[in-house]
Amino acid sequence: MQPVGAAAPLRVDIAEKTFRSAQGVSVTALKNLSFEVPNGEFACLLGPSGCGKTTTLRILLGLDRQFSGSFQLPEGGSNRIAAVFQEPTLLPWRTVEQNVRLALPKELRVKNLDALFDTLGLAGMRSLYPAELSLGLARRAALARAFATEPAVLFLDEPFVSLDGRTAGQLRRLLLDVWSARPTTALMVTHNLAEALALADRIIVLSPRPSHVLGVFDIGLPRQHRGPEATNDLLRSFHQKFPGVS
Amino acid sequence: MTAREGGDRTLGEAAGISGRSAPAATLMPALTVTVSLLGLGLLWSLAANAWPSPAFPGPGQVWQVLLREAASGDLFYHLGATLGRVAAAYLVAMIAGSVIGILLGSYRRADRFFNPWVILFLNIPALVIIVLAYIWFGLNEAAAIGAVAVNKIPNVVVTMREGARALDPSYAEMAAVYRFGPLDRVRHILLPQLQPYLAAASRSGIALIWKIVLVVELLGRSNGVGFQIHLYFQLFDVAAILAYTLAFVAVMLVIELLLVQPVERHATRWRRRPA
Ligand SMILES: Nc1ncnc2c1ncn2[C@@H]1O[C@H](COP(=O)(O)OP(=O)(O)OP(=O)(O)O)[C@@H](O)[C@H]1O
Ligand SMILES: [Mg+2]
Numbered sequence: 424m425q426p427v428g429a430a431a432p433l434r435v436d437i438a439e440k441t442f443r444s445a446q447g448v449s450v451t452a453l454k455n456l457s458f459e460v461p462n463g464e465f466a467c468l469l470g471p472s473g474c475g476k477t478t479t480l481r482i483l484l485g486l487d488r489q490f491s492g493s494f495q496l497p498e499g500g501s502n503r504i505a506a507v508f509q510e511p512t513l514l515p516w517r518t519v520e521q522n523v524r525l526a527l528p529k530e531l532r533v534k535n536l537d538a539l540f541d542t543l544g545l546a547g548m549r550s551l552y553p554a555e556l557s558l559g560l561a562r563r564a565a566l567a568r569a570f571a572t573e574p575a576v577l578f579l580d581e582p583f584v585s586l587d588g589r590t591a592g593q594l595r596r597l598l599l600d601v602w603s604a605r606p607t608t609a610l611m612v613t614h615n616l617a618e619a620l621a622l623a624d625r626i627i628v629l630s631p632r633p634s635h636v637l638g639v640f641d642i643g644l645p646r647q648h649r650g651p652e653a654t655n656d657l658l659r660s661f662h663q664k665f666p667g668v669s
Numbered sequence: 670m671t672a673r674e675g676g677d678r679t680l681g682e683a684a685g686i687s688g689r690s691a692p693a694a695t696l697m698p699a700l701t702v703t704v705s706l707l708g709l710g711l712l713w714s715l716a717a718n719a720w721p722s723p724a725f726p727g728p729g730q731v732w733q734v735l736l737r738e739a740a741s742g743d744l745f746y747h748l749g750a751t752l753g754r755v756a757a758a759y760l761v762a763m764i765a766g767s768v769i770g771i772l773l774g775s776y777r778r779a780d781r782f783f784n785p786w787v788i789l790f791l792n793i794p795a796l797v798i799i800v801l802a803y804i805w806f807g808l809n810e811a812a813a814i815g816a817v818a819v820n821k822i823p824n825v826v827v828t829m830r831e832g833a834r835a836l837d838p839s840y841a842e843m844a845a846v847y848r849f850g851p852l853d854r855v856r857h858i859l860l861p862q863l864q865p866y867l868a869a870a871s872r873s874g875i876a877l878i879w880k881i882v883l884v885v886e887l888l889g890r891s892n893g894v895g896f897q898i899h900l901y902f903q904l905f906d907v908a909a910i911l912a913y914t915l916a917f918v919a920v921m922l923v924i925e926l927l928l929v930q931p932v933e934r935h936a937t938r939w940r941r942r943p944a
Contacts, residue, residue: 486842504846512843516861516939525857526847552939572847 431498433460433483433576433608438492439633440478452478453490454633460625462497465602465609467619469668470629476612477509479634480578483610497576497608503528505574507582511561513553513568520549523568536571542600543567559590563597570601577602579611583618595621599646616669620657621649628665640664726908734912743897747913748920750893754810754882758817759874765818766825766870771863773826774833790823795881799888808889817881824877825870832866864936871929879921 440453452475460466470476481487483494484506496504505526513522520540524532540546543563553561562582569577582598583591599622602609613619619626626640640661644653662668710728717727738744773780773787802816840858849858860867886895894913901909 484842484846486845503848506843506846508839508843510839512839514840514857514861516864517857525849525853528848554940568847 431495432462433497433610434495435459435479435483436492436494437479437482437490440475440482440487440490440492451633453635455635456492456629458627458636458639460608460610462608463606464624465606465611465622467623467626468610468612468629469616469619469626470614470634471631472614474629474632475634476614476629477580480506480580480610480612484578501573501575503572503574505569505572505577507562507565507569507577507579509580509582509584511553511558511565513561513564515553518550518552519545519556519564519567522553522564523571526568526572528572531572534571536567539567539571539601542604543597559586559594562586562594566594566598566601570605573605574607577607577609579609581612581614583615591618598622616658616661617654620654620661621646626661628668637668638665724905724907726911730908731911731915734906734908735916738909738912744913744916747892747894747897748916750890751879751882751886751895751917752920754814754817754885754893755875755879757814758821758878758882759871761814761818762821762825762874762878763867763870766822767829767863767867769822770826770829771833771859774830774836780830787823787826790819791827795820795884799881799885803889810890813882813885813890817878817885820881821874821878824873828866828870828873829863832863835866836862861936868933868936875921875924875929879917 436457437453438455439451440456442450442452444450456475456479458466468476468479478487482490483496484504496502513519514525517525520536523536527534537546540549543566545560545563545567548556548560548564553564556564566582569579583594586594595618611619611622620642623642625642628637628640629635630637642649642657644657649657714727714729717725735744773783798819799813799816802812802819806812806815836859840862841854844854844858882893883895883898886893887899890896894917897913898910901907901913
């Protein structure tokens with residue numbers, strides 16, 4: 424369980440992010456949002472719908488540069504970033520395997536992906552096109568793509584939304600399996616507290632818009648010890664610390 | 670998404686034949702086409718018998734001329750010349766039109782500025798462009814091909830502009846996050862999304878281009894199907910005119926069947942097959 428890369432954490436310090444609509448209405452999504460994720464940790468960003476979680480990830484991914492403030496991505500190792508978007512965003516005209524390989528840097532293009540596809544249960548689906556996959560399988564392929572790149576940091580935006588409970592649970596276990604094989608600094612957006620309690624090392628709780636950090640909930644307990652009873656205890660102490668956050 | 674479905678419909682016409690895999694299903698349309706064409710030929714032959722005149726030859730006479738021209742080698746020489754011009758003008762028009770169209774579709778300001786130019790060029794008669802090209806650049810091959818291409822470019826621009834507007838930004842963002850190189854972006858992100866629009870522009874393009882190429886040849890070249898038609902027009906040899914026309918139409922049909930449709934089928938193989 425050695426963290427990969429040097430010790431630099433993910434450091435976020437966004438002073439303000441404001442959207443200006445075409446009609447001139449301005450919406451401040453983020454205000455004084457700052458937090459850190461230590462190297463090799465899995466953190467969840469928990470907040471109500473519309474509070475600015477996707478906006479935060481888009482800024483960190485470099486897709487939105489219109490903001491004031493700064494952030495620092497973990498350094499060392501590959502320096503690559505990977506993302507699992509709210510939608511799987513696979514290229515429909517490429518097979519599952521081509522989708523994964525295209526995301527790899529040139530020197531990794533030919534690497535052996537058998538283990539990864541096996542872990543994610545995609546071994547028989549490598550030559551299928553995305554239109555031939557169910558949503559759950561497409562999300563697995565998106566996970567495969569993200570992990571195949573061996574990133575220095577991984578961003579996930581509600582990767583299990585709009586799946587039924589059983590499939591979502593199964594995918595969470597798969598996510599933990601591939602993540603534990605190579606613990607990468609990860610930041611996952613969710614508004615599902617149970618999901619955050621099952622996956623994260625720490626939960627960063629956001630306020631409603633304009634969003635800032637209400638507090639950080641550290642889960643000291645190793646994941647394999649988070650049975651139903653322990654999860655109930657965690658839930659109770661979470662509600663004590665953050666009354667009113669569901 | 671809606672625009673992509675719009676593109677689908679254009680493709681559907683081409684893919685309709687190939688979509689089903691049962692041999693009977695692929696044979697039936699071919700059979701229908703054959704019967705339909707035979708019917709037309711029969712009608713023609715009946716009409717030519719009813720009104721016999723050198724200005725209205727029957728299919729048999731046209732066939733004789735076709736054999737004669739083929740035996741002398743003239744037919745293939747002139748078909749080849751025209752085909753070469755069609756191919757060159759098509760390539761120039763598709764490349765230039767696509768680049769301009771994608772730029773206009775991506776940059777609103779440029780589009781607003783250049784849109785009147787596009788409308789202007791769309792409405793200049795082909796004949797005017799051809800005549801001006803010959804006057805300004807001389808009676809040469811480059812002027813001929815350039816004139817045909819300029820006639821076609823505005824159509825390609827309009828189609829490809831639609832395609833660029835319909836591009837899904839989430840794919841580009843995915844490519845940015847995973848640091849796709851410029852070449853990979855064009856090959857795996859841009860071209861596949863534009864494929865239905867490229868296919869639509871090609872399809873309407875080839876038909877338009879070869880008709881304009883004939884005019885260009887008639888006005889200022891000394892070979893090609895257009896030149897031959899001009900020659901036989903002066904001799905009032907309708908059978909020869911029809912022979913050359915039909916030969917070229919046949920060539921274009923073969924290209925459509927053996928080149929355009931297989932390429933499209935290959936490019937759209939990832940679409941979910943209808944159950
Ligand atoms: N491009 C945009 N233009 C204007 N406003 C925007 C834009 N994108 C987001 N917003 C606004 O910023 C706020 C935060 O949006 P964001 O998508 O980050 O929320 P979220 O926390 O991801 O919500 P959800 O949980 O529903 O996905 C919302 O109020 C939204 O209306
Ligand atoms: Mg969101």
